[in-house]
Amino acid sequence: MSTSVQYLLKRLGIYAIAGWAAVTLNFFIPRMMPGDPVSVMFASFRGKLKPEAIEALKNTFGFTDEPLLNKYISYLSHLLNGELGISTAYFPERVSSIILSGLGWTLLLVGISLVVSFIIGSLIGMIIAWRRDGKLDSILPPSFSFISSFPYFFTAMLLLYFLGFKLGWFPIRHAYNSDLIPGFNIEFITSCLHHVFLPASTLIFMGIGGWMLQMRNNMIGTIATDYISFAKSKGLSQKRIMIWYAAKNAILPIVTSFGMAIGFILNGTILTEIIFSYPGQGYILFQAVQAQDFQLMQGIFLTITLSVLAANWIIDILVLILDPRTRK
Amino acid sequence: MKLIFKHILYVIIGIFSFQQCTDSTTKETYNGLVVSQEQRASWIRNFNPLTPGGSARWPTSAGIYEPLMIYNSMKGEYVPWLAVKHEWNMRNDVLKLVIRQDVSWSDGAPFSGKDVLFTFNLLKKIPAFDVRALWTYLESIKLLNEYEVEFKFSSIYVPGLDAIVGQTIVPEHIWSIIEDPVKFTNPNPVGTGPYTEILKFQKQVWELGKNPNYWQSGKPKVEKLTFPAFPTNVQATYALINGEVDWAGNFIPAIDRIFVDKNPDKHHYWFPRAGGSIFLYPNTTKKHFDNKAFRKAISYSIDRELITKVAMYDYTVPADITALSEGMSRWRENKKRKDSWNIFNREEALSILDSLEYSFSNKNSLTDKDNNEIFFEIIVVSGWSDWIRAAQIISRNLRDVGINASVRTYDFGAWFSKLQTGDFDLAIAWAEKGNTPYNLYRGLMSQKLVKPTGEISVLNWHRYGNAVIDDLCQRYEKTSNQSVIKDIIFDMQDIFIENLPAIPLFAEPSWGEYNTSRFTNFPDEHNPYAQLSPNNVPESLLILVELEPVK
């Protein structure tokens, strides 16, 4: 396994550099924004906060005007020992605790929607590829792509409107019933699933089309290969050829692109959390940007990037397991 | 204490419910009076009333803790609270406060002047807490006896009274042993206010129970307050419409159609105009705007009726010529004036422009003496859609008089820094608030506050300075005699109307909605004992103690 470990380390190297690039970009961009959190805060007091108090506020939040570079270095050193600083919007709350409150829910939402849309999408893709050019193949791909061409928040709002309000089948806010105490009991879990259903289904709606298409095209490509015609000439049953020979090979490249898909799903998640007021990272990030709360913004951006990188690394391992050709 | 940032959160996402709002099963049933004031994705446990940045939960500074006195903007007078009476000495440089007796902290400990002394000295020790910058004009504070406190001023500054009596008092026996009060989140608060007991605190909802040892016997009548987390203005609006919220301070467009019609006899709102006005600031350092006649021409050409109807959903009225709203009408000197630039009069605007030798080019756009066209940019905060619409109407009005004005929106940080550094032509923004117009007029015209363009100036962004105003301010700060104060204000008012340093557009309303199906005795236009909006801290404390459950 040594060479595959070598490969994983190499991939880890790439992710480390990508992580560093994201952190640096995310440190400098907000700093270049005109204005600063204290003036934002001052504006919100409208006269109750005397100008003279601004200086005092500035150094409580650590906005000394030392040069940007050593602020960057001190930021990196804090980062390395897991110190994400204190948020200004939620002063004096530590950024890490705010993030932890939201991270769980975002990962839940992303996880469910990614896995479910992947499974359903691949299954449908396999079937319509096997019966390519049939009825299914002319109906499903266009209809799914029509659904996913709606602007993202549009479908979310319509779902919320019809299923949430009009029919009242699903709750339209929060992650669980507010008079429940979070804990690993059946009641809490069902309430969570009940709450996550609408946001997750919007993400799934948007995602299925993509997976289905990818699987369909891969399958059509695989069906034209030699080992499929060889399998056919061996007299194997259609089902066996479809699943064990064609689908198994077609699914492989999709798993490798699974990592990329996480990036796209995250875009959707942020919008979903805003619309459904789901207490994930998305909405907190948006508030942080509006309040120019640098520490919180950087913290959230970092956790999102790190979780994407970690997911990609896990998928690299998954690929190693699935594809014997990559193993020594 | 923290006025919610209505405009920013209001921008997020519209939510919807159908006309006849079915009693959907998703209605959360909360017990206790549900208040929607803060808009956060999830609650953070912080009850430190002195936190700089005001990120403590509402109603910490006027509900769990209490100030010395509360200024009632409706009645225009101080309501004695923890302090019963205040007296100035002859030279107005020493202030004596008599502290209320038989008041105790929620843990039973007695409340006395010692706590007041401790709180003000804490402000002196930690400048970050002194948000009203008292210690710039205070010299010292001492106890005459257990229930009398004396403040010695380093310079005579009568307006300092607002800041002093508005200070929230914290318990000495608890706070003296906290080594870093700035970062102290005060999870289990001990206060003198009507509600001090934290019954339940989760990410999505928290509850605040009655103070067992509250000094006003028989009050408050409501058992407990409940705060579900509404991250977006939209979610809060929906809950309000769905009858899940009893008292809120949200901005809701077309409120009659969305909110009131749902349940006319229970859903009410009241948007009193007690504050100042929203202004169109011309940068007086720039060509054309340095001439007050030109400023008046611009003011004449603005259709304030259309702005209030379209941009502000008829929630407010065009600004008065004194820029004071009805809540401050007692400071308006109503006398015959030759200026009437707050009335929409395009002909008058055009005649003024003619008299200033502006002429019209072929494309009927205005050209100045050396006939190059006039281009202005109106900057406004992106996301604050009511102000953006106002700016769009103004730009259309200016185009009708030949001035080419385009609307540019900027993110709040960028907008505010352009405003403070004077890097703008026209800008829509608020004005300095205060119990008397002194703050408003000083902020608009004080010569001392004028800073060169490029340098951050916290007030007087339009850089208009008038020396007369400064000596008026000097005299105002020295006197506590009400009639003298009134004359000074009227003089300032005349200078403002004559010079029009900034163009008032419409009065700024305060948003307040309530639902009387479970609780009653909210203030409204027939019983205006205080401003309804929970956002108006500390005045909201007056309401907290008056509310009662429906029998």
Added chain:
Amino acid sequence: MENKILEINKLNVDFLSEESSITAVKDFSMHINENEIFGLVGESGSGKSTVIKSILRILPAPGVITKGEIKFKNQDILELGESELSSLRWSHISVVKQKALNSLNPLLKIKNQIIDTIRAHEQINTKDAMERCNNLMDLVEIDRDYLNRYPHELSGGMRQRIVIAIALALKPELIIMDEPTTALDVVVEKEILLKILDLKSKLGFSILFITHDLNLILNFSDRVGVMLEGKLVEVDSAEIIKSGGKNTYTKKLINSIPDVSNYNQVKVDKNEPELIQVKDLVKNYSRHSSFFSSDKFPAVDGVSFNIYQNEILGLVGESGSGKSTISKILTKLIDFDSGEILFNGEDISCISKSSNLLNYRKKVQMIFQDPFASLNSIHTVYHHLSRPILIHRSYNKYSKKERDQIVEKEIISILEEVDLSPPEDFLYKFPHEMSGGERQRISLARALLVQPQLIIADEPTSMLDMSIRMEILDLLKGLQDKKEISILFITHDIASACYMSNRLIVLKNGKIVDSGATSELINSPNNDYSKLLIDSCESGWFIKDKSR
């Protein structure tokens, strides 16, 4: 009369297009007897593989069988339904394909792929199935633990044996072999063929054998059929066909087999000035047997040789011997790890700056193996041939119109030199409108236009049909004499190498095993590998006892 296993009469197969259709196989009739090897030979595109695929009806769209019948043990396959057809497949007729790696599912272990095949036709529990697998592995002499390995972990020869084992799994009466050994080098090829004969004698199945290697088929099969444009022109015993058969096309086909005897006698005297001196050249490749494991292996391992002016040097070697790597190094497409190459005495490794690289390009040109890939399908002949002129010669003193005329005149003269007449209507043709031979002439013209001193010909004729192969070789030889260029002729077919080159070098696994003037090397090869190479294109090299 031996009884017939398979009888095809009047088989017609068409390929449909939107409106019309092209007949690929016309009235094809033949039969295969029990325990007989029937060879089918014909040029590419003559319909051989279409017939094969039609037998098992695995011909992909748009192929349609329009007429005739295929009787297998008096059961007409064309009438069978899907289920009967799939039960017939493999239990009675199985197939062995050329590129064995692609026939195996890369993600399934060898063991599962065999059990799959058995389970498709018989109910069998895993223990017996494993038993059957082990027997099959012993049959084709492969170590049993390869059963748990994946296809990519096996060598070419091993994979071919596995495919044969799978073909034998259900003891079919007929095995169809479509170019089974073309991709293998001659040594392994011989072992596989002997193994097939041995299995045939043991299990008594008959074989339908296809290959474009005439020599091999004439020796291996009992009866041979010759196909031309979808029609079976002649069927007879191997000996009759070998002697030229009755049909004129068969005669033309037979004597187009180059044999080693008429080799190029012209010797080259050593004192001609060397054009290129190569001193112990080394080039390592990192073989990616699996996704990322990079174990280095030498493609070219210490090769030294010289090329003299006005000489044809033959470089002979099997696929994977490093001959095309050498061609890529000489044309500076890739750089080499160590060693030294001098061109007219000047070291080429320091030529990198664009100016003197262009000069070097002027002197060394190359023609490629696959005529279809060497010309870009988007551009016309005019574009392909005008580029070398415009790059290497400056016409700035002429106006644009004059320049075009000169270029056109130049192109027409070169087209005549490569016998493409009338040259005018070739000017604006697209590559897909020309045959393989014509395309190879165009790329030769492209090389000549630069007036190089050395042309590297990398397998110029191996993809061409037998009949036009000789024409191209003669054209190349003629031009070499006329223009006094030296040619490095790279090929795996020793016969054409002997025919062309004055001197020969034999390459095996990156090392030179033998070299010398063609005449000396043919008569007395001093290395048994080169001896085997020479024998392999002799007519009788494949001694087999047909009677067994």
Added chain:
Amino acid sequence: MNRSWYNRMWSNTKACLGIIIVISFIIIAAVGPIFFEDSNAYIDTPLLEPSYEHLFGTTGQGQDVFAQTIAGARSTLFIGFSTGFLVVLLGLIVGSLSGYFGKRIDNALSLIINIFLLMPGLPLMVIIAAWLPPGPFSIMGVLVFTGWAWNARVLRSQVLSLRERDYVNAAIITGESNTKVIIYQIWPQMLPLIMASFIGATVYAIGAQVGLEFLGLGDVDKVTWGNNLYWATNDLALLTGSWWTFVPTGLCIALVSFGLTLINYGIDEISNPRLLSERIVKSRLPDLFNRNGSTPVAKDLFGK
């Protein structure tokens, strides 16, 4: 060769439908705004039902929704197509360089591509959009900055495979300069893929741009589809039951993206040989055709 490609494109129902939809929107965007001189004008009472006079009714502020949708089309499509073009151009250049030159350049460039691919798009967009002055060009800049990597990856793999072809090596040996080889030899062979990437990038650009403007990060003063939705939601459109203020705009966005995706389907079906041949057999022999079964036998096909 490409003439047949063209009429095959038309014969393919999906592609043809897609082209019609996209072309009609482009015409509307180009010609439409001429009829409505100022779509921002306040012409009627707010929140009017769709009527003959106002096809799509009026917005919360009394502006004509139909005029705004038409005017919005022009800027949204302009930004969408130009961003799509820039994204593919940048992707093509980086992809070609790293695919063609290989070794060190390839490693460096693909590392950069990987970094951009791994970075989550929207958070970065939100931060950058808040930093740049609002306006169409900053949105374009943001979308190009965060969107080019995906195409670069796809195009790089295609260039890598074409790089090995003989005619590319032949061109190099005849002395062609690298840039000429890339432009004359490699890019013409990649036209269908470049076309498909351009369409995919445009769909991405339209979707992302509308998303950003919807969050209020665009220039709210300009009339674009994203801003129309932003204003509609600000007036709590559905809360007031006025669906017409945002359903038509949403539908337009969906139709344009759907049209573009259909064209991509068309390209795919035309350039995939296997599908073509199967379709021929299916059309000629509908009852005998068995997609995954054995070769059809049609004895009396031509009455031979």
